[in-house]
Amino acid sequence: MAVSDGAAFRRVLDGLGLAIVGGDVPPGSDDTVDRIVERTGASRSVVREATRVLVSLGMLTAGRRVGLRVRPRDEWDLLDPQVIRWRLESPDREAQLADLLGLRLVVELEAAARAAAHSTPRETAELRATAQALAGATAARDRDGFFEADRRFHGTVLRLAGNAMLARLAGVVDEALRERVPDDHLRWSVASSGVELHSAVADAIAAGDSDGAARLMRRIVDPGASTRAPQGRAHRVAMVESPPGMGGSSASVSAPIDE
Incomplete structure (x- = not known):
């Protein structure tokens, strides 16, 4: 893939991923490669490759009759770093x-x-x-x-x-x-x-x-x-729940640690 195509691929993939993760395109929504090409101005090959990635991540299904369809979040690969990054950039x-x-x-x-x-x-x-x-x-x-x-x-x-x-x-x-x-x-x-x-x-x-x-x-x-x-x-x-963030603890390593 050429450098320009690589940049277009990243732009299309991130745009689609963020739209799905952010809820702009909710589960069950239908789309097609042609419509995405029209919206993004990217080539069909770039759009097809981006949608293949999203299919592999469990975020889209693809079929000849139904085209592309957004899948529910519990079917996404939530451990994939790309999905994590999109979620971090979303609501x-x-x-x-x-x-x-x-x-x-x-x-x-x-x-x-x-x-x-x-x-x-x-x-x-x-x-x-x-x-x-x-x-x-x-x-x-x-x-x-x-x-x-x-x-x-x-x-x-x-x-x-x-x-x-x-x-x-x-x-x-x-x-x-x-x-x-x-x-x-x-x-x-x-x-x-x-x-x-x-x-x-x-x-x-x-x-x-x-x-x-x-x-x-x-x-x-x-x-x-x-x-x-x-x-x-x-x-x-x-334990699996705790407030996110860096926190402010500055206790030294030698301080007692409760167990």
Whole structure:
């Protein structure tokens, strides 16, 4: 696909995806390739390719007689990073943030605990190096470097859990991390506090401390958790609802952590 076609494809795909996610085109609505071509000014090949992607994501059905039809949200691939990004850019943003936080509270805490049980010294050295890279990017206020180091850290924890299905969720976690890349003085200050927690998670995993790794990861994923009522591990795994956002906790790593 040529560069110009690639730009047109992205424009058409994002436009259709956002229209569906935002409710401008509700479930059950019908459309055709010809009408989309007319509306967007894109070529038929570009529109066909964009609709194929939406069909693969469970957002559209395609048939000769009915054309294109929007499917209900519970049939969408809600774990696909593209769908997540569209939801974050839509009126559904707050619900998507809450969904991401709930998923991370279930998945990343367990991944940290499993990583502590399974990781080798070489793997934990890699994790510690990534935590150091995150610290360096934070000190330099390098947004791109921060995101890259943050996504590598969390992706590495998922991989070290020793479960291929957990590792496949790295793309979902990436979208949550993209949302919290600092962009002002206050958020950089909060990020600086979180850097110590990343190093502490790496240390707990290296020490084989599953409970400690999970507790510390919870403070990264949900910064306000340490100020709420004590949570046992069984409750922590079951918990799927918590307010979205960065939070404002700046407790040091050495502060007591309730369990």
